[in-house]
Amino acid sequence: MPLYCQLKDTLKAAIERGKLKPNDRLPPETELAQLFQVSRMTVRQALIELENEGFIRRRQGQGTFVAERKFRQSLLRLTSFTEDMQSRGLKAGARVLSVKVISGDENLMQRFEAAPDEQFVRLERIRLADGEPMALEISFLRRKFCPRIEEIDFTDRSLYVTLREEFGLELGWASQTIEAKLADEYEAKVLGVPVGVPLLLMQRITYLADGLTRIEYVRSSYRGDRYQLYVEVMR
Amino acid sequence: MPLYCQLKDTLKAAIERGKLKPNDRLPPETELAQLFQVSRMTVRQALIELENEGFIRRRQGQGTFVAERKFRQSLLRLTSFTEDMQSRGLKAGARVLSVKVISGDENLMQRFEAAPDEQFVRLERIRLADGEPMALEISFLRRKFCPRIEEIDFTDRSLYVTLREEFGLELGWASQTIEAKLADEYEAKVLGVPVGVPLLLMQRITYLADGLTRIEYVRSSYRGDRYQLYVEVMR
DNA sequence: TAGTGGTCTAGACCACTTT
DNA sequence: AAGTGGTCTAGACCACTAA
Known part of the structure; x- marks a missing residue:
């Protein structure tokens, strides 16, 4: 592993x-270099990346400081429902509604840019936060990258952790759309809310670490009365 | 201006x-260094930042390539409505509903962490895309940073451009929440939609480039039937 | 004025990918 | 084997901030 x-x-x-607590000052770069027996440039590479990830702030003429906690959380990243709930201090869970192996769906083939005969696994879950329904999540996975994943029980298991640990799939990035819509009859029933309540609909196509291979399409409908996205954006 | x-x-x-077109290969780092008469480390700093901003991809053993266009657009950034619509190929406009100078609002004071006697400017606009109502936007500005801004007509003028050009205010970042809600009577009337349609509610507190000073609080209600957020997120 | 981070150099060797 | 980016060094001077 590199020194930095x-x-x-x-x-x-x-x-x-x-x-190290928020607003603590770190030792100056020259001192860190001595402490760790590396050159100052190596220290700087470490600090620059920590700053980009939101852990520290660096100020010319002043020094390097530990960032406020809220500053280092929840810049919009590719997270699973499980991770998202954890960061909110809630316990994530799921109720599996159905698991199927499917193929031949035109719409899916287009989204994945997949061959006509390719198989997909469709996983439909109600996502729970502290036991309460929070969202309806329908995930589609390309079965050739995760064979027999349909045999796994995802009631209390993170999909993303499973992809990494069971199938060695590292996720890279995702393109995502977010919009507001009304709950239809089915959504209302499984979420336990009246028809016509507002929902936050998020659709995501997830790519592997190579940046090109599409692995997952997921459609999540979050209850508008319980869920709020938080983002910090830079100019 | 620094070399890099x-x-x-x-x-x-x-x-x-x-x-330089997408997937074009840039000259190797050593060659760029010679071309621009700088050291390789200086070239690297420029390339690393360009990669972070999504303009290029670097691959060890292969080279540096211009990124696909879609990869360099619309990572979630702090943008104005005007910029947002431009990037979608639509013409942004506004209908000013009201402009007021106010003070003494408890809620606002809290959001801005402001003194009890501080004055704010409240600007309420219908935002138009190609002439059609897209969102209701209510902006609150700290008047001490932009005195007499209430005298400016924001019908066809970007608020953010005005803050920079007229008042020398450089924006830094914003914290933002996004949720789904239903249109109430007032929103429905000014947006020209029925009561009860879904809206995407975005609330934002914008900070100046110093990272600490809050300058704007804005509450935007976007029509759920016409507006969709698009984000690319990294792992 | 002293100390901080910001920029920059001219090398060196390594890890990875392609030929 | 050749060429790419990845890591690392040991210096140097500058710009900014605070005492």
Whole structure:
């Protein structure tokens, strides 16, 4: 592992464990270089990446400081429902409504740019936060990348963790749309809300780490009365 | 202006003007260094920032390539309605509903962490895309940073451009929430839609470039039938 | 004025990909 | 084997901030 990554991890761990608190000042770059027996440029690479990830702020003439907690959370990243709920301090869960292997759906083939005979796994779940229905989530996966995934029970299991640990699939990025719509009869029934309540509809196509291969299409309908997206955006 | 910024701007301009096309390979780092008469580390700093901004992809052993257009657009950034519509190929406009100077609002004072006697300007506009109502936007500005801004007509004028050009205010970042709700009677009337249609509600607090000073609070209600957010998110 | 981060150099060797 | 980006060094001077 590169030296700058080791230094990065060391500092990140110190911040996350509370050994370094928000607004604490870090030692100057020259001092860190001596401490870790590396050159200043190596220290700088570690610090620049930590700043980009929101863990620290660097100010010319002043020094380097641990960022406020809220600043290092929830810049919009590719997260699973499980991770999202964890960061909100809620316990994520699921009720599996159906699991199917399907193929030949025109719409899906287009979204995935897939061959006509390719198989997909359709996983439909109600997502729970502290046991309460929060969203209806319908995921489509390309079965050739995760064979027999339909045999796994996703009641209390993160899909993304499973993709990584069982199938060695590293996710890279996703393109996502967000819109407002009304709950139809089916959505209302499974979410336990009246027909016509507002929902936040998010549709996502997830790509692997190579940046090109599409692995997942997911359509999530969040209850408008319980769910709010939070984003920090830069100019 | 630093050398690496000059190089960055040069390359960015070449990409934006189409002189360098998607998937074109850039010269290797050593060659760029010779071409621009700078060290390789300086070239690298320019390239790393261009990669972070989505203009290029770098691959060890292969080279540096111009990124696909869609990859360099619309990562979620702090944009004005005007910029947002431009990037969608629509013409942005506005109908000013009211402009007021107000003070003493508890709620506002809290959002801005402002003194009890501070004055705010409240600007309420219907935002138009190609002449059609798209959103109701209510902006609150701290008047001490932009005195007499209430005398400006924002019918065909970007608020953010005005803040920069008339008042020298550079925006830095914003914290933003996004949720789904139903149109109430007032919203329905001014947007020209029935009561109860779904709306995408975005609330934003905008900070200046210093990262600390809050300058704007804006509450935008977008028509759910016409507006969709698009985001690309990284893992 | 002293100390911080910001920029820059001219090398070096390594890891990865393609030929 | 050749060429690419990835990591790293040991210096240097500059710009900004605070005392």
